[in-house]
Ligand SMILES: Nc1ncnc2c1ncn2[C@@H]1O[C@H](COP(=O)(O)OP(=O)(O)OP(=O)(O)O)[C@@H](O)[C@H]1O
């Protein structure tokens with residue numbers, strides 16, 4: 001019998017307190033979460049519940065105030081910035097609500113630069129791989145377009161291709177449907193779900209958009225920084 005897929009993301013007793021002057025805000029309180037390869041988890045929660053904070057900590061862009069974070073079994077909690085940057089580069093793909101594409105580059109180039117990652121070699125291989133990936137996302141006819149010539153749904157699909165291009169184990173998506181209409185939001189989530197499953201990625205999508213739930217295998221709820229299995233739990 002095959003064992004369970006590997007643990008890709010582990011948050012253990014994670015808290016985050018933002019302090020400024022005399023004020024402090026507890027954005028996350030004692031969050032524990034384990035996600036394995038091939039799992040798509042939706043974390044739902046209202047504005048201010050801590051969703052972006054959770055995702056930013058999960059992607060090792062922000063350190064928790066308490067608790068431990070492991071990515072692919074590697075403890076990143078107290079790692080120095082140069083090691084963190086390398087873990088993020090190799091293991092994590094981010095997708096944002098506002099797409100964050102490079103406006104001066106075509107769809108193809110936006111993906112190519114991520115694959116090549118500063119290396120001078122392998123340009124034509126990277127082009128080919130980028131082009132193939134974009135094609136599997138229904139963007140074969142758009143590869144030479146600049147972001148400003150793409151619809152919002154197309155932009156988000158390019159952004160997802162870019163997140164997948166480095167072949168990371170973990171995909172973190174912050175409100176990926178927030179700027180999309182219902183139809184495009186559905187298309188984007190469906191593609192993300194399909195590809196993640198096919199490529200055995202672990203995916204965390206945080207959203208307050210209820211429609212995101214149908215694409216997840218597991219739905220969790222975040223309220224006032226506390227994570228639970230049930231709304232209001
Ligand atoms: N850099 C910061 N400094 C101080 N407080 C912050 C900071 N970032 C977030 N917060 C506070 O932490 C709490 C959680 O914020 P967070 O952005 O994680 O929520 P969210 O669920 O992503 O909200 P939204 O749905 O509006 O994006 C909020 O009360 C917010 O005001």
Ligand SMILES: [Mg+2]
Pocket residue numbers: 051052053
């Ligand atoms: Mg947010």
